[in-house]
Amino acid sequence: xxxxxxxxxxxxxxxxxxxxxxxxxxxxxxxxxxxxxxxxxxxxxxxxxxxxxxxxxxxxxxxxxxxxxxxxxxxxxxxxxxxxxxxxxxxxxxxxxxxxxxxxxxxxxxxxxxxxxxxxxxxxxxxxxxxxxxxxxxxxxxxxxxxxxxxxxxxxxxxxxxxxxxxxxxxxxxxxxxxxxxxxxxxxxxxxxxxxxxxxxxxxxxxxxxxxxxxxxxxxxxxxxxxxxxxxxxxxxxxxxxxxxxxxxxxxxxxxxxxxxxxxxxxxxxxxxxxxxxxxxxxx
Ligand code: NAD
Numbered sequence: 001x002x003x004x005x006x007x008x009x010x011x012x013x014x015x016x017x018x019x020x021x022x023x024x025x026x027x028x029x030x031x032x033x034x035x036x037x038x039x040x041x042x043x044x045x046x047x048x049x050x051x052x053x054x055x056x057x058x059x060x061x062x063x064x065x066x067x068x069x070x071x072x073x074x075x076x077x078x079x080x081x082x083x084x085x086x087x088x089x090x091x092x093x094x095x096x097x098x099x100x101x102x103x104x105x106x107x108x109x110x111x112x113x114x115x116x117x118x119x120x121x122x123x124x125x126x127x128x129x130x131x132x133x134x135x136x137x138x139x140x141x142x143x144x145x146x147x148x149x150x151x152x153x154x155x156x157x158x159x160x161x162x163x164x165x166x167x168x169x170x171x172x173x174x175x176x177x178x179x180x181x182x183x184x185x186x187x188x189x190x191x192x193x194x195x196x197x198x199x200x201x202x203x204x205x206x207x208x209x210x211x212x213x214x215x216x217x218x219x220x221x222x223x224x225x226x227x228x229x230x231x232x233x234x235x236x237x238x239x240x241x242x243x244x245x246x247x248x249x250x251x252x253x254x255x256x257x258x259x260x261x262x263x264x265x266x267x268x269x270x271x272x273x274x275x276x277x278x279x280x281x282x283x284x
Contacts, residue, residue: 012177015039019082019091021108023047026125027097028054029153032061035079037182042080042087051081061154088115093178095147097125100248105134113138121171121178123147127198127245128252131164131191142168145175148195149184151241159184160195194253201237202253205246208234209260218280238263239279243272 016039020031023045031043031054045051058079062072080087088094094112098104109122116122122144124134135141146162159179163172172188179186189195194202208221212235222233238246243266247259266272266279273279 012174015092015174015178015181017042017087017091017093018178019044019085019087019094020097021045021085021094021112022097022099022125023050023054024097024099025151026149026153027095028057029061029151030095030097030125030149031079032058033153034182035075036062036065038078039182040078040080042082042085042091044082044085044087046083048081048083051083055079055081065154085112085115088112089117092117092120093123093147093174094120095123095125100126100128102129102133105129106137109134109138109144113140116143119174121145121174123175125149128193128248130193131162131167142166143171145171146189146191146195147175147179148189150197157183157185158197159186160189160197161186162189162191162195164191194249198249199253202246202249205234205238206250206254206260209238209263212262212280213260235280239273239281239283241273242275243267243279 018034018039019042020027021044023031023043028043028050031041035041035058043051043054055076059072059076062075066072066075094116096105096108098108105124105126112122124144124146125148126134126146127148131144131146135144138144145167146160148160148162150156150158161172161175161179176186187196193199211221212218218235222235225233232240243263247263247267250259251257270276271278274283277284
């Protein structure tokens with residue numbers, strides 16, 4: 001079912017070691033997925049508890065996907081907690097998945113870059129920051145690429161590989177080969193707001209919420225769009241993505257237009273969707 005979008009990235013030696021910085025929702029699950037696919041993964045975070053939580057989720061993934069207990073244990077052994085970043089000099093691919101903050105990411109890159117293998121790529125999982133801004137201050141800016149996974153990592157086959165005209169073609173090829181190696185579908189995109197998927201999804205979700213503001217029920221909108229052929233309705237999708245994340249994406253892609261009332265009122269109550277147990281629907 002999955003067809004390559006054009007840059008297969010063949011001809012690379014397989015990626016053996018991935019280092020992931022940021023063990024949150026995304027980084028923890030990216031690390032787990034890479035370990036599941038046979039790579040050695042070092043997982044770094046400034047918060048030890050985030051690493052421990054990621055290891056717990058990873059073990060659940062391994063036992064679900066690998067029926068043999070020994071294989072599940074072997075995958076767990078490949079996922080190595082690494083508070084100090086000892087894995088960086090050994091990694092073919094270093095993935096940054098820390099919080100969405102430009103200065104924090106730039107600061108981290110300053111610390112990582114001198115330790116990188118000469119043939120390694122530095123990849124960011126950013127959803128909204130441009131490669132042009134992020135790579136400021138790097139001595140080899142051409143090897144920063146975007147490798148943008150979607151949430152939940154284990155269920156979403158598509159991964160956007162973000163490049164600019166200045167990105168090293170070898171870095172782009174390695175990024176595509178890596179994404180293919182972990183069984184995902186790499187989509188080449190330019191470093192433009194929302195890349196491709198979020199640029200299309202954000203107006204769709206905003207229009208659905210405007211329908212809510214005009215009095216249509218969430219169940220009706222979701223039933224209509226699933227009957228139309230979408231796997232999940234837009235309101236359920238917003239609850240899944242998180243209302244705060246939907247607002248940030250909406251603002252970013254509309255030049256800070258005001259957001260629908262139904263969204264703002266729920267945000268002011270702290271109702272962020274599935275993750276807090278309540279958004280447009282109740283999830284408990
Ligand atoms: P998160 O808040 O769940 O996790 C971020 C982690 O980074 C935390 O565990 C934090 O302790 C750690 N961290 C922060 N600064 C650090 C530093 N300097 N060194 C080491 N660790 C540090 O965030 P998330 O939702 O996983 O998002 C991470 C990145 O992925 C962001 O760039 C976000 O835009 C992007 N993204 C998020 C989603 C999503 O649905 N959440 C989807 C795609 C992409």
